[in-house]
Amino acid sequence: MTTIDRRPPARPKLPILTSLRFFAAAEVLIYHFGRMTDVDVVAYYFGDSLNRFPGSIVQIATSAGHEAVTFFFVLSGFILTYVYLGSTESEGFAAHPRDFWWSRFARLAPSFYLGLLLAAPFLLYSIFVVHSAAPSTLFPAVILTPIFLQSWFPSAVYVWNFPAWSLSVEFFFYALFPPLASAAVLLTRRQLLWLAIAFVIVLAPVRSALLAMYATAPEPLPTFAIYFPLFSLPQFVLGIALARLFLYGPTLSPRTYRMICLLGLAGVVVAFGWHADLPSALAWLRPETGTAGLLFGVIIFGAAGLSHASPSNSGLLASRTMVFLGDASYSMYILHIPISLWWKSISTKVLGLAPSPLMNFLAMFLLVIVIASLNQAYLEPPLRRWLLRRRMA
Numbered sequence: 504m505t506t507i508d509r510r511p512p513a514r515p516k517l518p519i520l521t522s523l524r525f526f527a528a529a530e531v532l533i534y535h536f537g538r539m540t541d542v543d544v545v546a547y548y549f550g551d552s553l554n555r556f557p558g559s560i561v562q563i564a565t566s567a568g569h570e571a572v573t574f575f576f577v578l579s580g581f582i583l584t585y586v587y588l589g590s591t592e593s594e595g596f597a598a599h600p601r602d603f604w605w606s607r608f609a610r611l612a613p614s615f616y617l618g619l620l621l622a623a624p625f626l627l628y629s630i631f632v633v634h635s636a637a638p639s640t641l642f643p644a645v646i647l648t649p650i651f652l653q654s655w656f657p658s659a660v661y662v663w664n665f666p667a668w669s670l671s672v673e674f675f676f677y678a679l680f681p682p683l684a685s686a687a688v689l690l691t692r693r694q695l696l697w698l699a700i701a702f703v704i705v706l707a708p709v710r711s712a713l714l715a716m717y718a719t720a721p722e723p724l725p726t727f728a729i730y731f732p733l734f735s736l737p738q739f740v741l742g743i744a745l746a747r748l749f750l751y752g753p754t755l756s757p758r759t760y761r762m763i764c765l766l767g768l769a770g771v772v773v774a775f776g777w778h779a780d781l782p783s784a785l786a787w788l789r790p791e792t793g794t795a796g797l798l799f800g801v802i803i804f805g806a807a808g809l810s811h812a813s814p815s816n817s818g819l820l821a822s823r824t825m826v827f828l829g830d831a832s833y834s835m836y837i838l839h840i841p842i843s844l845w846w847k848s849i850s851t852k853v854l855g856l857a858p859s860p861l862m863n864f865l866a867m868f869l870l871v872i873v874i875a876s877l878n879q880a881y882l883e884p885p886l887r888r889w890l891l892r893r894r895m896a
Contacts, residue, residue: 511597512590517810518821520578526576527571528832530837531666531783532871534568536864537840539843548708568727569651570775570790572669574799581803583680585750592692592751596684602894607677609890613883614837615670619649621841622664636662639880647671647823664840668730675732676739683743686852692748699744700797702737707792710734714791738796745804755850761836768796785840834875834883840873847849 576617576757586587591595596603629635638646644662647653653660654671687695728734788794810821819825846867850856858866 511587514585515811517582517807518826518829519806522820522822522825523802523806524578524660524832525825525828525835527574528835530571531568531836531862532868533565534571536689536867537565537665538568539840539847540860540863552722556598565614567775567790570795573735573738573790573793573796574803576670576672576676576738577742577745577796577799578803579676580739580744581746581749581800581807582742583676584684584743584746585807586689587652587680588684588747588750592747593688595686595688596681598681600681602769603681604677606675606891609831609894610675611670613886614668614834614878615651616649617657617878617882618664618667618837618841621641621838621845625841625844626663641826646798654730654732660726660730664686664837666836666840672730672735675893676736679736680743683740685745687747689754691742692752696744696748699737699741703793703796706734706737706843707788707794709742711789711792735792738793738799741796741800746790746807749804749807754812755808757809760812762805762810764802767798767801767803767805770801771795774798785866827879830871831875831879832879835871838875838878839871841862843867843872846870 536720587596587598587603590596610874626636630641640656640659640662643656644653644659645655647659648663648667648671649748651671651674654668654675658669660671690698710728774788774795790798850863850866852856
């Protein structure tokens, strides 16, 4: 039997952070619904009336899917650091790396492979019926996607349950996390935070330049700018730095944490509301270049403090319902494309339905939540426990 040499300290849960995951996942669902149906629900019903700030916030809420994934990357660095760093600042990573890596695989694998299974009929249809998958991307996708490596060949991410690309990036982070967490003790909290911020800012112009070439550049440049794992590493490191500051820095009052959270939220509203008006020289500040991670980090830090300092007075975001939906957000994220494809096929070809865009979206959205909740409650936990027992055998 494998023995665990080191165990991280038990720390209180952070329910508000869990609940926030639901809203990020919901944003991805809204974004992908518009892309899959070519219907922007907001534009369909409101036309151009919401094109200017502050009404543009509603419009942007249907098109910020990639930025929502950036939120997950910052949050991932924060949560892993909060859970796995030692009780003292000098201790660093406080678990056996192999146990850490297996626990992360056990957490993500059940729903990940369920998503691939549900999407497999549509993959086969695209290969053998409509021949829409080019061999140059098909073979890398089929080989790399099941082993979490498809983002290293970015043009292949669209072939088979494409939201799974972020899991490929996450596994890259997991591979780096034990040495990164241990190396972090060589820097002070302030040094690490400034280094992480600089990392985000320095890489933003590079990403901005690649994104600016979208209109004329052939593949794989556009997908490389979005999906290649190294482009998201700064946001993960930022999460590590913020969690280290949260764990070992001074404890603030609940009111201060609330103000920090609201300040980050206000920053997100302004950044997303006015990003299109930035001059070309400042295009690298737009949220899609990764700079949104800085604002998300402020929200995450404040929300973590509220969860920790005032758990009984955190309102709706700390409720059992919201925390459960936050726990189910991963299932929502990884299953929503296959569920949407099945819904589209059954509703139109079997049931002969022709719902309005709004009703179609609401039906799909509710169906995703229901199936993800059932998966979270009944299917994923026993599979995860079974995988964890395999590690201990």
